[in-house]
Amino acid sequence: MTRLKGPDLLALGFMTFALFVGAGNIIFPPIVGLQAGPSVWIAALGFLITAVGLPVITVIALAKVGGAMDSLSSPIGKTAGTILAAVCYLAVGPLFATPRTATVSFEVGLAPLTGNAPLPLFLYSLVYFAVVLAVSLYPGRLLDSVGRVLAPLKIIALAILGVAAFMLPLGEIGEATPAYQAAPFSQGFINGYLTMDTLGALVFGIVIVNAIRSRGVESPRLITRYAIIAGLIAGVGLALVYISLFRLGAGSHGIAGDATNGAAVLHAYVQHTFGDLGSTFLAALISLACLVTAVGLTCACAEYFSRLLSLSYRTLVLLLAGFSLLVSNLGLSTLIQVSVPVLTAIYPPCIVLVALSFCWNLWNSPGRVVAPVMLVALLFGLVDAVNAAGFAAQLPLLLKHLPLAEQGLGWLVPSVLTLIAALIFDRLRGEPATQTA
Incomplete structure (x- = not known):
């Protein structure tokens, strides 16, 4: 070896x-x-x-x-x-x-x-x-x-x-x-x-x-x-x-x-x-x-x-x-100006994916947990991205006042709540059905 x-x-x-x-x-x-x-x-x-x-x-x-x-x-x-x-x-x-x-x-x-x-x-x-x-x-x-x-x-x-x-x-x-x-x-x-x-x-x-x-x-x-x-x-x-x-x-x-x-x-x-x-x-x-x-x-x-x-x-x-x-x-200014909102949007689902990858063996079906939490992280990451791009005025009032939104972490609380709901759903559904020959 x-x-x-x-x-x-x-x-x-x-x-x-x-x-x-x-x-x-x-x-x-x-x-x-x-x-x-x-x-x-x-x-x-x-x-x-x-x-x-x-x-x-x-x-x-x-x-x-x-x-x-x-x-x-x-x-x-x-x-x-x-x-x-x-x-x-x-x-x-x-x-x-x-x-x-x-x-x-x-x-x-x-x-x-x-x-x-x-x-x-x-x-x-x-x-x-x-x-x-x-x-x-x-x-x-x-x-x-x-x-x-x-x-x-x-x-x-x-x-x-x-x-x-x-x-x-x-x-x-x-x-x-x-x-x-x-x-x-x-x-x-x-x-x-x-x-x-x-x-x-x-x-x-x-x-x-x-x-x-x-x-x-x-x-x-x-x-x-x-x-x-x-x-x-x-x-x-x-x-x-x-x-x-x-x-x-x-x-x-x-x-x-x-x-x-x-x-x-x-x-x-x-x-x-x-x-x-x-x-x-x-x-x-x-x-x-x-x-x-x-x-x-x-x-x-x-x-x-x-x-x-x-x-x-x-x-x-x-x-x-x-x-x-x-x-x-x-030019550097243009690159940074465009990249900031894009990174703000795609970082949250990537963070969720990496963090949850260490827990796959704890769940009946990792897909039931990882997929919905990543989706919610992406959706609220997009909200943070709109805010980072300077278009916060166009957001609905509810989205402007999300917990931690002013800190650029508006995706965090919804993702945690979704994780809790997904864990409960996974436990209730049990092991996924397997096909037998």
Whole structure:
């Protein structure tokens, strides 16, 4: 029986960590730290739940079923499961996350030097996705190219930034914004959505499992064990990165008090602390972080859609990289503006699916419980999405006053109530009828 040796297992953990840490993971915590003020660690707790806890739990849930999202969504039926998987893959793939990696890395790293004009962005994204394409064409080498080369470089760069945040603080913590004064925990919780890590975990599950299998490991038990270890390594790394970036943002009020996004906070801190050399360092860090994530997303999407469509993996890699190139040139503001309500809508049913996957063996029929709770989570997630899109005035009065609606969690109470009702129904119906020959 083939087993992973220590260096391979560590490389797998580094690869998993590197796949998760993209531009969003680096730019969102500093702005949370800046805006949360004295409540930074309460907001950080909410953020860590959705940006670390849920992704790690998702990796574990997927590892238990072999890595494929199709298996995880089996209780809701093949058609609904396929639709959900396709939406998740497209959201964290060519529609939002993959193009965002190029746009953010350009605007944070190179735009201050080249200007934010369309031509420099196009030339940068062209080279960027050419590299993504070249690496993604050989998914069997991910453990070597990402786990042994790119991931360690990424970790070293993040470690330097993290140590600097604690050893070289800039000043005192400023006042919290009104939103964080009112509800710091829920604000952090919702901002954790924007990292897309839970959706990314649903996508990366198959990449992690395939990386394990590429080393000759075939035992389902060992694959599950190694994937769980990799997820835990990645989770610890993510938590350390976020905590250091929260600290960086919280202490940057004196130099970036008027910043509206984490990129501005980061740039101000690095420029103040390290000078022009720091700006170059930041550009390299963001580009490397984004590149690794883009490779993982492209590989995962191509792997999934090659099984769904009559197209080869290599053809899909080419199409996905080309489409992501086009979308990235729409600009960061447009991408974020469109992605926020979409993520607000699709996160709740995905959270429900992952959370309930650990309880299947407790019920007579998992489908009786999982399907209705996910449907309710989706419907009320859509209500939250309408609110996030700025159209709250068009909602019925009843939907405006749902419990936790002001915190963007209007889906939670209806989902819990539906879960209770579904559990009672499942217990009353008993075991599903089985056909006998």
